[in-house]
Amino acid sequence: MTGVRARVRAELTAEIKAIARRQMAEEGPANLNLRAIARELGMVSSAIYRYFASRDDLLTALIVDAYNALGEVGEAADAAVDPHEVRARFLAVANAAYRWACEQPSQYLLLFGTPVPGYAAPQDTIAPATRFTIVLLGILDEAARQGAVPAVRPTVPPTVSVDFRRLRELTGTGGDDELMLAGMQAWTALFGAIGFILNGQFRNVIGDVDAMFAEFAQLLAGQVFHEVDPA
Amino acid sequence: MTGVRARVRAELTAEIKAIARRQMAEEGPANLNLRAIARELGMVSSAIYRYFASRDDLLTALIVDAYNALGEVGEAADAAVDPHEVRARFLAVANAAYRWACEQPSQYLLLFGTPVPGYAAPQDTIAPATRFTIVLLGILDEAARQGAVPAVRPTVPPTVSVDFRRLRELTGTGGDDELMLAGMQAWTALFGAIGFILNGQFRNVIGDVDAMFAEFAQLLAGQVFHEVDPA
């Protein structure tokens, strides 16, 4: 223990992030405002710089937290389902991500929206960023073990095949190239749908977006895990 | 003709937008800077306000232009293919959108990235915004006429079914609910994939993102237009 000072510092750091999150939720992800945070803390803006070297630094911390939160949500949803029921696992994880995104739209957009200008994600973010993806890859791995075959089998070109091989070695998971491609497509489709809904692209088009997303998830599950759990 | 003044005004308006586009491409979509535009024009910042009432107003004009550009690209790609070959039409439109997005990433992100904070899309934007979607719906309509059936047929819940009925009446296109759902899912998946690629979510994961996208498009085409053009 380095004494009181360290604990106060940790608390204040957490408080700054909490206020930043709340303000972002109210004013939009790009309106992160150091002076407003300082004002709310009864501090002067320059004092914030004792805790975060710059606005980007605070942003990075928030992004890492958000990635971890999403990752945890995905892991928890996956763990709550029978490991052999890949389809149920996929649906659980997909719905968990959707629910989390709807509850924390600003955080979701912080991760998958337009990158904040001039901001380059530092190395610290890539590990938390992969947590959710690893959950999906785990499901894909189990599906491959069960002999799953995507509903539509594309021919994977060699360049992509090389990437997939490296990805399999890196994570120790995954099925053949076709299943892998279908899985990644489902991954992007999932986040594409969430992004569309959050950004209001369906406004005045679809009323019940929640039901729509549920159907999308079902569709994706059926497209990827075709021969598994047929009815 | 209302004289020289009107023409100069139109030219300057266009020039402001052109500079804004270029600067956004260089500095990121959220860094639209009125003073920098004015500087480049050799004007003073307040003069810009003679042409656009506010920063949001300029943003709206740029968004409308971008929607129209994307819509035109989609329409042109669709028109260049035999109207009966729905699969080829879908691939052409999908690839056209991808190519346009890669060439104009800032414009694409202006449309489908995080909404600029505090910015609410006014009524003027919704008509141009639907242009690209209408192209896709047209393909879906032709597919329905040919008896296309999606690879995986979900059960569409009544609330979504109502939305689809209204959408069909509004646009005069579309097949049955199942095909409609598959089409909308393909739509979101398409833009989800483009967004992932543009935002660099595949960095250090997939090297040849172009090949990856081409496969995604093939996969989507196969998922939606299953019984059409079997080989």
Add this chain to the structure above:
DNA sequence: CCTGAAACGAGAGCACTGCTCTTGCATTCC
């Protein structure tokens, strides 16, 4: 052709932002 109205660009200025630097004070460590 002339004149009043409208449009225009320049400039100053307001409130705000992220960020830097210096200055005292409090805490920690040797």
Add this chain to the structure above:
DNA sequence: GGAATGCAAGAGCAGTGCTCTCGTTTCAGG
């Protein structure tokens, strides 16, 4: 106890969107 470090405050800099005012230029109706 004294030195080193952590800390908040305050002033200040360069930049932002936006407003208002002030002469000038253009245009249209009499």
